[in-house]
Amino acid sequence: MVNSNYPWPDARITVSLFPASLPKRGSQFDLAIAVAILGAAGVVPAERLASFSFLGELGLDGRLRPVRGILPSVLSTAKEGDVTVVVVPTANAAEAALVPDVKVVPVRDLRQLAEWLRRGDDPPEPPTPEPPPPTTTSEVRPSVDLADVVGQPLGRRALEVCAAGGHNLWLLGPPGTGKTLLAERLPTLLPDLPLDHALEVTAIHSVAGVLPPDSPMMSRPPFVAPHHTATPAAIVGGGSTIIRPGAASLAHRGVLFLDEAPEFQRYVLDSLRQPLESGYVTVSRAAGSVTFPARFMLVLAANPCPCAQPQEGDQTCRCTPVVKRRYLGKLSGPLLDRIDMKVTVARSSRRELMADRHFVETSEVVAARVKAARARTASRLSGTPWRTNAEVPSPALHTDYRPAADAMKPLTVSLDTGTLSTRGLDRIIRVAWTLTDLAGKERPEVEEVSTALALWLGVG
Numbered sequence: 001m002v003n004s005n006y007p008w009p010d011a012r013i014t015v016s017l018f019p020a021s022l023p024k025r026g027s028q029f030d031l032a033i034a035v036a037i038l039g040a041a042g043v044v045p046a047e048r049l050a051s052f053s054f055l056g057e058l059g060l061d062g063r064l065r066p067v068r069g070i071l072p073s074v075l076s077t078a079k080e081g082d083v084t085v086v087v088v089p090t091a092n093a094a095e096a097a098l099v100p101d102v103k104v105v106p107v108r109d110l111r112q113l114a115e116w117l118r119r120g121d122d123p124p125e126p127p128t129p130e131p132p133p134p135t136t137t138s139e140v141r142p143s144v145d146l147a148d149v150v151g152q153p154l155g156r157r158a159l160e161v162c163a164a165g166g167h168n169l170w171l172l173g174p175p176g177t178g179k180t181l182l183a184e185r186l187p188t189l190l191p192d193l194p195l196d197h198a199l200e201v202t203a204i205h206s207v208a209g210v211l212p213p214d215s216p217m218m219s220r221p222p223f224v225a226p227h228h229t230a231t232p233a234a235i236v237g238g239g240s241t242i243i244r245p246g247a248a249s250l251a252h253r254g255v256l257f258l259d260e261a262p263e264f265q266r267y268v269l270d271s272l273r274q275p276l277e278s279g280y281v282t283v284s285r286a287a288g289s290v291t292f293p294a295r296f297m298l299v300l301a302a303n304p305c306p307c308a309q310p311q312e313g314d315q316t317c318r319c320t321p322v323v324k325r326r327y328l329g330k331l332s333g334p335l336l337d338r339i340d341m342k343v344t345v346a347r348s349s350r351r352e353l354m355a356d357r358h359f360v361e362t363s364e365v366v367a368a369r370v371k372a373a374r375a376r377t378a379s380r381l382s383g384t385p386w387r388t389n390a391e392v393p394s395p396a397l398h399t400d401y402r403p404a405a406d407a408m409k410p411l412t413v414s415l416d417t418g419t420l421s422t423r424g425l426d427r428i429i430r431v432a433w434t435l436t437d438l439a440g441k442e443r444p445e446v447e448e449v450s451t452a453l454a455l456w457l458g459v460g
């Protein structure tokens with residue numbers, strides 16, 4: 001305030017942040033506190049302050065610096081409905097302007113704001129952000145295309161099913177077979193995020209401080225691939241003072257890819273079991289608890305054994321069965337039970353590679369089928385809070401969306417023999433509905449249910 005040429009009040013100052021029971025941390029309160037002091041000192045009209053909301057960090061020179069979490073803060077302001085004008089730093093204006101029905105006032109420094117409040121002028125019109133041009137799947141990542149993966153027709157088909165229904169996938173196979181290539185091309189098959197989902201994803205990345213400055217609105221599903229040395233806090237979120245979202249929340253409405261999954265610590269992998277079921281993560285610390293949304297598609301990639309050598313040829317694998325079992329044992333049974341599809345990718349011969357080149361399709365072609373399948377799903381689920389087959393809960397699966405008795409015969413036999421759990425039953429029915437939508441049928445038949453069962457068992 002002094003560096004902005006305003007006098008500091010010669011009095012005792014008490015700043016009350018209400019409600020007192022809610023922990024408050026961060027520098028986003030700087031601007032509001034400074035403006036409140038200016039109003040109490042009579043520098044600016046105090047009656048004008050009640051109709052505005054102020055967010056921003058103040059530097060010692062009086063300039064406003066951008067802060068994290070502007071979008072969720074403005075969303076909360078709009079939800080309350082009491083304040084319709086929000087003052088933010090200029091660098092945060094584009095992000096704050098994404099919220100409808102809220103007028104955003106960008107400010108460079110404290111002096112500019114104080115003079116505007118003293119004059120009593122109407123809020124200035126912020127520069128209207130130009131809407132991003134419509135993008136197609138091929139424009140998002142032009143260097144990445146599903147047609148690059150040759151020799152893995154089953155893997156490409158599994159990606160299409162995952163994208164159409166929002167399912168989880170496990171890819172098992174030796175190195176060099178295309179597991180990572182397949183996972184990296186899954187986002188190119190996904191449609192753009194609807195507005196409500198885009199605001200959710202953008203808000204999470206804003207809180208984490210990883211929002212791209214040149215594109216405040218994230219209209220594409222995110223793709224997050226953490227390193228295998230990641231800690232549980234890096235995966236599910238955490239922090240000692242300010243709790244930040246982890247990779248699971250950053251992948252919300254997108255893809256979380258764990259390459260070399262058995263190299264992750266087992267307790268890190270098991271920490272994903274709860275968000276895979278509920279779609280959110282609750283991080284509890286001494287200062288309080290924070291809940292982040294975390295509804296993502298999980299893609300796991302793993303080698304058959306630690307040495308990753310082929311099972312045949314000159315350099316054959318020498319890992320004992322105990323070593324292999326211990327290596328893949330890091331993927332616990334409860335975690336794999338939450339994986340909808342398990343696909344084994346094998347090495348392809350030269351003849352197979354040359355023959356498969358005639359059948360590969362571009363991401364644009366497959367994404368069109370995925371979009372059509374999701375449209376059929378949305379039509380069937382209209383009037384419900386669910387958008388994809390993977391989101392349909394178990395009670396609805398066995399009432400409104402249960403396949404016919406003849407189609408359920410392969411599943412009842414597996415339940416009787418003990419090869420299928422009740423959780424696996426629900427996931428197979430969801431995949432069967434996705435296969436039905438891709439085929440353009442009305443309800444799942446024996447073919448779709450049997451294919452979904454084979455994909456869940458990993459024998460497809």
